Amino acid sequence: MTDHVFPESGVASVDILAEIAAMRPGDVDWRSGKAFSLVYDVDDAEHEALLEKVAVEFIHENALNPFRYETLLRMETEVISMATALVGAGCGSMSSGGTESIFLAVMTAREWARARGIAEPKVVTTNTAHPAFAKACKYLDVELVSLPHGEDGRAVPQRYEEAIDERTALLVVSSPCYPFGVIDPVEEVAAIAHERDLLCHVDACLGGWILPWWERLGEPVPPWDFRVQGVTSMSADIHKYGYTFKGASVVLYRDRELLQHQIFMFDAWPGGLYASSTAAGTRSGAPIAGAWTAIRHLGADGYMRLTARVLDATRRFIAGINAIDGLHTVHEPQMSVIAFGSDVYDMDAICDVMDDRGWNLDRQNGGLHLMVSPGHDRIADAFIADLALAVETHGEARGGEHVYGGVVPS
Ligand SMILES: Cc1ncc(COP(=O)(O)O)c(C=O)c1O
Structure with a gap:
């Protein structure tokens, strides 16, 4: 689509679906477990x-x-x-x-x-x-x-x-x-x-x-x-x-x-x-x-089951982050939302490496941010391994912005 062009005639549904499919690859793939905060991945196909x-x-x-x-x-x-x-x-x-x-x-x-x-x-x-x-x-x-x-x-x-x-x-x-x-x-x-x-x-x-x-x-x-x-x-x-x-x-x-x-x-x-x-x-x-x-559908037992998964993943994220030399969680997270940073490393440079490895972390003023969902128990160990690698291999920060929301251009 070009800017400010109103469709002269309707587009067939098959073409609409093809257009959407062609646009999708750039979107965050939250089902992979590599995204945080925008989607709460319940990792339950039936739900x-x-x-x-x-x-x-x-x-x-x-x-x-x-x-x-x-x-x-x-x-x-x-x-x-x-x-x-x-x-x-x-x-x-x-x-x-x-x-x-x-x-x-x-x-x-x-x-x-x-x-x-x-x-x-x-x-x-x-x-x-x-x-x-x-x-x-x-x-x-x-x-x-x-x-x-x-x-x-x-x-x-x-x-x-x-x-x-x-x-x-x-x-x-x-x-x-x-x-x-x-x-x-x-x-x-x-x-x-x-x-x-x-x-x-x-x-x-x-x-x-x-x-x-x-x-x-x-x-x-x-x-x-x-x-x-x-x-x-x-x-x-x-x-x-x-x-x-x-x-x-x-x-x-x-x-x-x-x-x-x-x-x-x-x-x-x-x-x-x-x-x-x-x-x-x-x-x-x-x-x-x-x-x-x-x-x-979830009921108390379903919520307990999912919360236990969130808790397990949260513990692994916190322990893994604090075990990496030079990184630490910021304050003491009391739930499943974690901020972490460093007194020695540039966290933006570390986040650049994580971005390149397909992770979608939130950058804040003063560190990075994780919002843990049930599905993150599948990837917590891989995340920590990549984070350790990012600490070892990062270079200069590319200048990523600390953005939470956005304004739609018009
Ligand atoms: C603590 C807190 N309050 C309010 C909101 C705003 O919620 P929403 O984005 O659904 O408007 C958020 C969103 O993450 C939040 O974390």
Whole structure:
């Protein structure tokens, strides 16, 4: 295709499929296990095939008006109730992903604050919080306060204490944060929120669907969910460790009074009452049906089985990295998200060699980043062998950029 050319006549399906096949070779081959973070490789052909079948069945259904599609209404209600049961929440909504869940929580906090006479509310985060908070604050015209993290990579409760003023509405912590995979001191920050009558959001986009099982496997997990007094909302992505395809997250609340601030109603037009609880209008039924299917198909025993694989691979990555002279994990990863770096080597140069060997690592400011999926237990040893080789053989860095997201050119 050339730029800005609209097709004069339709292209036959066989040709469309051939065109797509020709474009694909440059895409990340996540099934090989050599990719991290963009896809959560469940490495279970039956689970994948089931999700694909269900996605096709619901792809044209529209969840805009949930009362028109009783199956989707039931599925969405059940997804929310399974999520609330998992983390001890009171209620919530399904959204399209972590960013939308975070937007909704920030908007809810803003409306909650405005109802109390705070015209220009502030949200207090630590600088390890996901950029979705900065984005939400920008879109929603809310002031963002970003505190430096402590020496262990975690949020520092005392800094929240000092940052709070009469405009503060919401304190944010992560379970765990993306850059280091460490869990913020949720109990301490939530206690500050509770004491000051403020809201406290736990960003468990990463941890929400894996920490419950991590804990049951006997791993040390500090209190991080609604069992903690003072936690009022949470984001938890089903399209990450919930093992469904993209477009599924939940934003959860302790009580309905808070969720109420998220609801939008409008009838000042000829089209009748428009009511909605999330940002989108028209919504494909596929992510709802996919999330429902993934949770029910895996069940607690399936999640335990997959989490045990993630844990095994994570241990091998951490031990392998720390056994290579000159490399070390950054802070102490508490889940399956690992940052690693070096005081002696240029990690960009090491990553160049890994790129050449087909790996797709995430480069961060200060090191490299791994998000471990169940399928990574197949490649952990090969990864460590290649990493050791990259340390031995790397030259000058080619100047790779530390990029997390991207802007589509237009
Ligand atoms: C901790 C954390 N919060 C929020 C998000 C945003 O989620 P999404 O990319 O689904 O919008 C991510 C994504 O990786 C994340 O790691």
